[in-house]
Amino acid sequence: xxxxxxxxxxxxxxxxxxxxxxxxxxxxxxxxxxxxxxxxxxxxxxxxxxxxxxxxxxxxxxxxxxxxxxxxxxxxxxxxxxxxxxxxxxxxxxxxxxxxxxxxxxxxxxxxxxxxxxxxxxxxxxxxxxxxxxxxxxxxxxxxxxxx
Amino acid sequence: xxxxxxxxxxxxxxxxxxxxxxxxxxxxxxxxxxxxxxxxxxxxxxxxxxxxxxxxxxxxxxxxxxxxxxxxxxxxxxxxxxxxxxxxxxxxxxxxxxxxxxxxxxxxxxxxxxxxxxxxxxxxxxxxxxxxxxxxxxxxxxxxxxxxxxxxxxxxxxxxxxxxxxxxxxxxxxxxxxxxxxxxxxxxxxxxxxxxxxxxxxxxxxxxxxxxxxxxxxxxxxxxxxxxxxxxxxxxxxxxxxxxxxxxxxxxxxxxxxxxxxxxxxxxxxxxxxxxxxxxxxxxxxxxxxxxxxxxxxxxxxxxxxxxxxxxxxxxxxxxxxxxxxxxxxxxxxxxxxxxxxxxxxxxxxxxxxxxxxxxxxxxxxxxxxxxxxxxxxxxxxxxxxxxxxxxxxxxxxxxxxxxxx
Numbered sequence: 224x225x226x227x228x229x230x231x232x233x234x235x236x237x238x239x240x241x242x243x244x245x246x247x248x249x250x251x252x253x254x255x256x257x258x259x260x261x262x263x264x265x266x267x268x269x270x271x272x273x274x275x276x277x278x279x280x281x282x283x284x285x286x287x288x289x290x291x292x293x294x295x296x297x298x299x300x301x302x303x304x305x306x307x308x309x310x311x312x313x314x315x316x317x318x319x320x321x322x323x324x325x326x327x328x329x330x331x332x333x334x335x336x337x338x339x340x341x342x343x344x345x346x347x348x349x350x351x352x353x354x355x356x357x358x359x360x361x362x363x364x365x366x367x368x369x370x371x
Numbered sequence: 372x373x374x375x376x377x378x379x380x381x382x383x384x385x386x387x388x389x390x391x392x393x394x395x396x397x398x399x400x401x402x403x404x405x406x407x408x409x410x411x412x413x414x415x416x417x418x419x420x421x422x423x424x425x426x427x428x429x430x431x432x433x434x435x436x437x438x439x440x441x442x443x444x445x446x447x448x449x450x451x452x453x454x455x456x457x458x459x460x461x462x463x464x465x466x467x468x469x470x471x472x473x474x475x476x477x478x479x480x481x482x483x484x485x486x487x488x489x490x491x492x493x494x495x496x497x498x499x500x501x502x503x504x505x506x507x508x509x510x511x512x513x514x515x516x517x518x519x520x521x522x523x524x525x526x527x528x529x530x531x532x533x534x535x536x537x538x539x540x541x542x543x544x545x546x547x548x549x550x551x552x553x554x555x556x557x558x559x560x561x562x563x564x565x566x567x568x569x570x571x572x573x574x575x576x577x578x579x580x581x582x583x584x585x586x587x588x589x590x591x592x593x594x595x596x597x598x599x600x601x602x603x604x605x606x607x608x609x610x611x612x613x614x615x616x617x618x619x620x621x622x623x624x625x626x627x628x629x630x631x632x633x634x635x636x637x638x639x640x641x642x643x644x645x646x647x648x649x650x651x652x653x654x655x656x657x658x659x660x661x662x663x664x665x666x667x668x669x670x671x672x673x674x675x676x677x678x679x680x681x682x683x684x685x686x687x688x689x690x691x692x693x694x695x696x697x698x699x700x701x702x703x704x705x706x707x708x709x710x711x712x713x714x715x716x717x718x719x720x721x722x723x724x725x726x727x728x729x730x731x732x733x734x735x736x737x738x739x740x741x742x743x744x745x746x747x748x749x750x751x752x753x754x755x756x757x758x759x760x761x762x763x764x765x766x767x768x769x770x771x772x773x774x775x776x777x
Contacts, residue, residue, distance in 0.1 A: 227390050229723040233716075233774070264715060265732035265745045287745040289715035290775075348719060 231344035232351070233290065236298075241290035244297035250283045257368050259361025261353055266292055270361045279303045279311055284358065291342075291351050296358035298338055303362070311366075318359055322352050373670025379755050381406040381662070392725025395760045400545050400573060400704050400751035401729050402595045405659070412658035413600055416651040423647055425624055439650055442657035443640070449660045450590065451581045452607055459613070459643045460653050463604035464572045465495040467591035468539075470606060470643060471568060472499035474616030475507070475537060482508030485534045487565070489514040489522055489551075490741055491544045494734040496570045500539065509536065516741055520547040520696035527556065531563045537588075538567045542574035546733040546749065547696025548679075548704030550574075557587050566612065572596055576753070577675060577702045579668070588612050594652060599659035603652030606643070613639045620645040671754035678752045678761065679703040685765045686750075691772065695747050703752035706733075712775050714746040720774065721748075724767040 255272040268286040272279060282300040286293055303311055317335055325346040345352050379385050382404045387394050396404060416438075422431040424439045447455040461467040475486070486500045490513050504511045512535070514527045522540075531538070538560045543550050553569055560567045566588035571580060575592040582590055589612065594603040608616070618625060618636055625645040627635040636642045682705055686692055695706040709717060718730035729749045732739045739745065750764060 227723050229720055229774075232719065238775070263731065265736060265739060266715075267745055289713035291715070351715070351719060354715060 227347045228344070232348050234341040234344065236338050236341040237290060237294040240294035240297040244284075244293050244300075246281075246283045246297065246300035247285065248283050249285060250281060253283075253370060255365045255369055257361050257365035259357055259364060261288075261292075261357050263353065266354070266357060268292065268296060268358055268361050270296075270358065270365045272362070272365050274308070274366070277308045279306055279308065282362065286358075288357070289351075289354050291345075291354040292357050295342070295355040298336075299358050299362065302336055302339075308366070311362075315359055315363060319356070322355055373667040373674055373754070375674060375755065375757055378666065378671075379757075381408070382755055383407055383410070385755060389725040389727070390723055395724075395726040395763050397750040397752060397756065397760070397764065398727045398729045399576075399753040399756075400596070400733075400749065402601065403576060403598050403753055404755070405598055405600070405655075406662050408662050409599055409655045409659045413651045413655040416654050421651075424650055425641075435650060439648070439653055442653045445657040445660055446605055449580075449664070450575075450605070450607060451583050453583055454610055456639045457607055457610055457613065459606040459608065459640045460648055461591075461604045461606050461643075462602055462649070463593040463595070464493075464570060464591045465593075467604055467606035468495055468568070468570070469499045470619040471589055471591075471608070471616065472503040473619050476503035477506075478615065478617050479536055480504070480507035480509040483534060484509040484536045485512050485532070486510075487512045487514065487527075487530055487535050487538045489527075489540050490516040491520070491522070491547065491549065491735065491738045492539065492541055493545055493570065493572065494736070495572075496539050496541060496568075497737065513737075514540075516738065519698050520544065520549045521698040521700075522549075522551055522556075524552070524555070524559075528559055531560060531565055533563070535560075535563065535565045538565050539570070540567070541570040541572070543577060543702045543704070544696065544735075544738075545573050545704065546735040546738055546747070547698070547706055548701040548751075549696055549698040550578075550700040550702055552700070553585065553587070557585060561586070573702060573704070577672065579672075582607055594656035594659065597656065597659055598662065599656035600649075600652040603649045603656050605656075610639065613643070618642050618645065622646050624648075674754050675703040675752060678756055678758070679705070681758055682750065682752065682761045682764075685761055686768070689765065689768055689772070692768065695742055695744065703756075704749065705751070706747040706749045708744060708747050709772070712771070714748040716775065717748040717768070717771065720771040721764070721767050724763070724770075726764055726767055728764075 250271040253271040254274045258269045266288040271283045273281040282303050284296045325343045384404050422435045424436040443455050443458050446458045512530050515523045517523050557567045568589040569587045571590050571592040575597050588609050590607040592605050595601040622645040691710045693708050714730040731746050
């Protein structure tokens with residue numbers, strides 16, 4: 224068994240986002256929301272979205288989750304601000320491929336943004352991949368559940 | 372005389388490295404490690420004895436059958452069951468409880484009846500009863516847990532009534548370490564003519580189990596938490612109850628005679644053992660029990676209690692660490708949380724230091740909800756763990772705090 228590098232996982236970017244996440248809280252008015260759970264560990268995240276004219280205007284979130292999940296949520300909330308649903312679908316598929324094999328440069332595309340490379344270390348921590356994916360999957364569910 | 376160093380030599384995995392550090396295995400409540408004698412028994416069965424049981428007339432098969440049935444005697448003796456036929460081999464606790472719940476749903480429960488469980492049950496002792504209640508129209512009642520992680524006995528007494536058809540309770544909480552006063556609970560239930568199912572998943576490896584003295588109607592355990600292989604466990608049921616319950620699975624080996632006009636089942640235990648069982652697993656489990664009988668088990672229990680005491684004191688001294696579950700009677704299981712550091716991050720950090728602990732909800736989501744927690748970190752100790760390993764745990768936790776807070 225080779226040694227894993229804990230500092231590579233808890234990259235400065237991840238620690239910074241986890242400690243003081245962007246867009247944490249509940250949107251005053253939102254069009255979509257979803258409560259996502261990680262059945263394996265009990266983590267919870269609630270994603271609130273304001274969607275207008277096929278565009279995600281804003282995302283906020285509340286969570287009871289680990290540093291990886293909170294950092295991923297925070298970075299996601301920054302990334303999806305003012306993007307079209309089409310672009311969201313495209314970055315979601317990139318992120319999924321990236322997390323599936325984080326060390327494979329072919330599966331990664333700069334459309335996500337450089338900061339997401341901080342999750343590259345998940346290659347060595349496969350048990351934690353689901354933590355990074357949870358906010359993304361919750362956002363996906365949120366979009367399919369419109370608030371009446 | 373209990374000597375932890377010589378015991379450790381019996382468990383080959385304990386001398387391996389993890390992330391270039393000596394493995395510190397503190398996830399014994401999930402599954403225990405296996406001594407060489409168990410590993411050898413499983414491997415030897417496939418090398419020298421593999422053949423099906425209860426079928427062949429050839430010597431190899433007869434020998435397998437004899438070994439398998441001898442293992443039943445071993446388990447009956449180990450647990451002090453009244454009769455060997457009261458020992459049913461299952462896949463583990465989950466299958467054993469599903470077997471009982473299925474039988475209750477079909478043959479015992481009616482609309483208006485109640486099943487009583489507790490707030491500290493493992494999902495395996497919750498979900499089968501939810502399904503049984505759904506199927507039968509019975510109602511599930513819950514005994515609450517107090518702030519220290521012990522059962523609310525007063526409410527338990529009030530919840531017992533004439534409609535209660537079964538009381539199901541965990542012997543030792545896998546999430547908190549609480550040892551429930553099952554003698555008292557069984558007595559109280561019996562005073563109301565309520566039968567009792569004890570989930571012994573955690574207790575069989577930490578306590579001496581005497582079924583005749585306990586007098587419970589059902590007791591279930593998993594082999595892999597008792598130093599045996601995975602995929603094998605025990606359902607003990609009093610003969611009268613096992614006779615009353617219908618078969619759970621059906622097919623080969625559980626029948627006397629099959630005819631399109633009607634099929635006659637075997638009597639117990641065969642009625643509940645359809646299909647080819649986990650023969651090597653049963654032999655491995657029997658070997659594990661023989662191993663426990665060969666060591667100074669009282670010494671082992673006393674060592675575990677000292678580990679619990681030392682670990683509690685050591686962990687409590689780490690600022691920001693809070694132990695969840697502080698009942699007066701506990702087994703060597705410690706759940707804890709940190710302010711500002713999630714249990715998963717604790718688990719990953721410790722893993723890098725070669726330390727294996729469990730993080731999450733421990734398959735007890737209602738219990739964690741009761742404590743308003745999404746997850747805890749849990750260190751669970753076995754008799755092969757050492758005081759030095761607790762120091763390593765504590766040093767790594769302190770280093771983790773510096774890492775995440777600086």
